[in-house]
Amino acid sequence: MNPKSPNEQIQSSKLTERSPINDVEEKIDTILDSLSSAGVDTSSWNSEYFELPDDLDALTEFHKRLTEFVGKRGDALLSFEFFGDYSEQEKAEIRRLDRDVEASFRNPEGFLGNGATAEVYEMPSNDVFCVKFIINQDRYNENNHMRKEFGFLSKVYMHTRDQKITTPYPAFLCIHANRGHSYGMEKIHGASLSQIIESPQKYQRLIDEIAEVDRGQAEKDLIAFVRSMHEAGVLHQDLYQRNIMFSEEGRLYVIDFGKSDQIDFVGQREDERKRDELTATQSLRDFFDKIDVLTKKDK
């Protein structure tokens, strides 16, 4: 690979509107954020950071010292937060899964899917959970935070778990200072509606299953899900085909609360609620239309 000339580097960073200073600041922000999530008092680091000049050398030096500090603390800076009632023994077992969490990341065999901000992987040790890792922290931070996303998922799951359509079961939030954040959830054995459309050969069994689905009922169930989610105080704001999954048991699941937002009181944010309903139903209708085209082609 040819190293880029300084000029090319400036050009390419202009294209993405990022500077080396932005990059270092982003890394520092992620570490400081993780440290405070792990319960470390970061006030002296924060005030020093605040006083630093807008200068690459000073920021790089600060980042180096902060990284050394994190390195010395090692796994003490890992915080696991659990959803639901696990016994202490189960919690210890899940904490031990952390090594699998790390091992699963970027393992192509366990890759389940990706989006604009995240990648999702199976865990090598079990078939129950999968883990979502943020890969574009900068873009992600514009919208949300991992703890917030996990909180929305948990709230909506609690409110919809007995309905026909629900979300994956939220399992654990893993805040790690130098590896970044991730969370574990039930692995849905199936595929997103967009994955099914994009690779019909790969999902032939699911497509056969979909042919049996009562479409009017599925739409009603999806609207019921969206309304319950709103009752739980959560707007989804991203109910496209890539965020709706179809499982091998013939169930629909809604995933990805990365662009979600809060509804504070009854009657608030009517327009956005309507938009959630319309986007979800349109996504489902378009999906069934494309399935019809695909299955007709086969005949």
Ligand SMILES: Nc1ncnc2c1ncn2[C@@H]1O[C@H](COP(=O)(O)OP(=O)(O)OP(=O)(O)O)[C@@H](O)[C@H]1O
């Ligand atoms: N619980 C799950 N079980 C199985 N596969 C999953 C699960 N959650 C996510 N996936 C797969 O990973 C993909 C990416 O996940 P997700 O939508 O949460 O990421 P994202 O980067 O936030 O996406 P977006 O681009 O929509 O913002 C999904 O489209 C789906 O294919």
Ligand SMILES: [Mg+2]
């Ligand atoms: Mg998504």
